[in-house]
Amino acid sequence: MLMTEAPGPIERAADRRELPVEAAPGIARSDTPAVAGANRSLYAERVKIYPKEAHGRFRTAKWIVMAVTLGIYYLLPWLRWDRGPHLPDQAVLLDLPSRRFYFFFIEIWPQEFYYITGLLVLAALALFLVTSLAGRVWCGYTCPQTVWTDLMIAVERFWQGDRNARLRLDKDPWSLETVWRKSATHLSWLAIAIATGGAWVFYFADAPTLARQLLTFEAPATAYLFVGLFTASTYVLGGIAREQVCTYMCPWPRIQGAMFDRDSLLISYRTWRGEPRGPHKSGQSWEGRGDCIDCRQCVAVCPAGIDIRDGPQLECIQCALCIDACDDIMDKVGRPRGLIAYDTVRNLDAAGTHTEPISLLRPRVVLYAAAMLIVGLIMLTALVLRPDLDVSVLHDRNPLYVKLSDGGVRNGYTIKLLNKLYQPRSFSIEQTGLPGASLSVIGHDQESRPVVTVSPDQLQALRLYVTLDKNAVAALPDDDTGFAFVITDIDNGTSVEHTATFRSPEKAHEREHEHEDED
Ligand code: SF4
Numbered sequence: 001m002l003m004t005e006a007p008g009p010i011e012r013a014a015d016r017r018e019l020p021v022e023a024a025p026g027i028a029r030s031d032t033p034a035v036a037g038a039n040r041s042l043y044a045e046r047v048k049i050y051p052k053e054a055h056g057r058f059r060t061a062k063w064i065v066m067a068v069t070l071g072i073y074y075l076l077p078w079l080r081w082d083r084g085p086h087l088p089d090q091a092v093l094l095d096l097p098s099r100r101f102y103f104f105f106i107e108i109w110p111q112e113f114y115y116i117t118g119l120l121v122l123a124a125l126a127l128f129l130v131t132s133l134a135g136r137v138w139c140g141y142t143c144p145q146t147v148w149t150d151l152m153i154a155v156e157r158f159w160q161g162d163r164n165a166r167l168r169l170d171k172d173p174w175s176l177e178t179v180w181r182k183s184a185t186h187l188s189w190l191a192i193a194i195a196t197g198g199a200w201v202f203y204f205a206d207a208p209t210l211a212r213q214l215l216t217f218e219a220p221a222t223a224y225l226f227v228g229l230f231t232a233s234t235y236v237l238g239g240i241a242r243e244q245v246c247t248y249m250c251p252w253p254r255i256q257g258a259m260f261d262r263d264s265l266l267i268s269y270r271t272w273r274g275e276p277r278g279p280h281k282s283g284q285s286w287e288g289r290g291d292c293i294d295c296r297q298c299v300a301v302c303p304a305g306i307d308i309r310d311g312p313q314l315e316c317i318q319c320a321l322c323i324d325a326c327d328d329i330m331d332k333v334g335r336p337r338g339l340i341a342y343d344t345v346r347n348l349d350a351a352g353t354h355t356e357p358i359s360l361l362r363p364r365v366v367l368y369a370a371a372m373l374i375v376g377l378i379m380l381t382a383l384v385l386r387p388d389l390d391v392s393v394l395h396d397r398n399p400l401y402v403k404l405s406d407g408g409v410r411n412g413y414t415i416k417l418l419n420k421l422y423q424p425r426s427f428s429i430e431q432t433g434l435p436g437a438s439l440s441v442i443g444h445d446q447e448s449r450p451v452v453t454v455s456p457d458q459l460q461a462l463r464l465y466v467t468l469d470k471n472a473v474a475a476l477p478d479d480d481t482g483f484a485f486v487i488t489d490i491d492n493g494t495s496v497e498h499t500a501t502f503r504s505p506e507k508a509h510e511r512e513h514e515h516e517d518e519d
């Protein structure tokens with residue numbers, strides 16, 4: 001006996017016909033009902049799914065993806081990255097109090113949030129591209145809901161056994177064994193959920209410090225609040241709701257159809273090869289019948305509880321576990337693998353008469369790839385060319401200018417210098433375009449060329465006056481004269497110019513006088 005699954009009641013009407021216990025010699029027929037059958041109603045009460053463990057290359061790929069993605073999520077906040085003595089040494093940190101996002105050697109300031117927007121646009125385009133090529137592989141392998149649900153099911157299987165044991169546990173009256181197995185499952189889920197919520201808050205503060213504070217109950221209330229929120233959502237969505245999230249809560253299954261075409265690789269049952277299906281008896285010829293022995297193992301392993309033989313369905317997350325289950329069966333009955341496989345509609349329509357080549361260079365694929373390339377290049381260029389000094393200048397609004405007792409005019413400005421490097425830098429401030437102007441920075445000694453020092457990775461705001469004497473004001477071409485502040489890094493001599501305007505009352509008055517004389 002290769003499979004040990006015991007027969008039970010088959011719920012779907014189509015399956016109530018008398019069928020042998022074995023689908024083929026040594027292969028038990030699973031009694032798993034498809035919870036979302038082809039003739040589904042608009043409302044259906046939830047039928048609990050007990051996915052059976054699958055073995056095969058896609059299951060192995062999923063274990064690897066799970067280990068990598070969970071490993072990254074849980075361990076990333078603990079990775080250190082030296083940025084010098086004045087800055088956090090956490091490799092990935094969303095520093096909300098300082099309004100800074102650290103990602104290894106990249107630091108994003110609030111005014112550079114367009115990088116995050118660009119990343120989100122890139123992620124969306126990548127999702128469109130992958131979906132048009134190979135269906136919902138994101139859902140099947142890397143979506144957090146899939147990964148955590150998979151983990152919760154693995155834990156459940158560890159404490160309660162595989163599908164039949166779990167079914168029995170739920171069907172039998174409560175016993176001491178039921179209590180301890182269920183308790184162990186839920187406690188393990190809770191531990192995973194707490195670890196998930198804990199890891200999340202570590203992305204927003206120094207992880208070792210916050211971990212210590214959380215354990216000694218000295219952490220901020222918001223940290224406990226978010227650990228609680230994420231614990232609850234992980235426990236409920238991953239442990240309890242599972243496939244219901246993918247089917248009813250997530251909008252992606254409804255949108256994804258727009259990205260498919262006849263050349264998208266989707267998990268498909270090759271009807272032309274499998275039908276007519278039915279149990280296969282020992283020594284029976286395969287002539288005139290399909291390769292599907294109706295063992296329903298593809299349904300038994302499906303975490304969405306569907307029968308892929310009914311055709312493509314909204315609930316299918318394309319996890320490919322049904323491929324593993326069916327390949328295993330095909331090996332056992334001596335038929336070629338691939339009765340369920342990643343295949344295109346174009347190839348399915350060929351019904352085995354010939355093989356349609358997979359076409360990768362389709363208009364939509366090229367379009368998504370080109371859009372990704374353009375956005376990626378723009379982001380990369382912006383990142384490489386981004387300045388290590390940001391300057392902003394704000395002219396005083398009230399008063400616009402001050403007329404001095406000696407006939408001169410003074411304008412006030414607020415200059416902000418943002419030093420993006422991890423070392424202190426000194427900058428001299430000069431102006432060009434206003435002959436005879438003098439500069440003075442409030443709080444600094446009066447000098448012709450003020451020098452200010454800005455701490456590493458800090459923004460420094462300065463109040464600065466530009467003054468013109470009476471003669472210089474008279475020589476101005478207009479009452480609104482453009483000029484530029486020149487900010488020079490003292491150490492390396494690089495300069496940044498920032499345009500500004502000098503306001504003066506004289507020209508306006510002069511023009512008024514001229515008009516009066518003409519009149
Ligand atoms: S498709 Fe494969 S796994 Fe599914 S019932 Fe047929 S033979 Fe069994």
Ligand code: SF4
Binds near residue numbers: 301302306317320
């Ligand atoms: S039908 Fe197959 S690919 Fe789709 S969710 Fe079920 S097991 Fe995964």
